[in-house]
Amino acid sequence: MYYTLGQRKGIGIGGKQNTSDDPWFVLDKDLKRNVLVIGQGKNHPMLYKKKLIASQLTWVSGDMPDPARSYHAKIRYRQTEQPCRLDILSTENISVQFDEPQRSITPGQSVVIYDNDRCLGGGVIINAT
8 A cells, every 4th residue: 555556666676587677667556455566667558547537526616517528637746738528427526538548547646627727626536447
């Protein structure tokens, strides 16, 4: 539970014989089984996901965005806003589907939704696929 998806530092793996010099990354976690999945290479396919589910939603206007429209979202502070579509699952959960796969979508971190240069709100990521 102490590792973040996409984390590179502190894993304690490197210099393995018969492997490339590419760095190792946390790809997945199974907390129930106490399993940490790691892999080599910053472009490993398991690092990329197109869809997330978010909860603990907060909307600046107080109203959920219109799911019929396209928006942009960020999953990291310094990330460029990425085109996406929303699906309202309930008053407590939304699905965010990105046009392009995003690297290291991590449960527990936030997703922020934008309409052009206007911040609409967001929520806490609970799952990514």
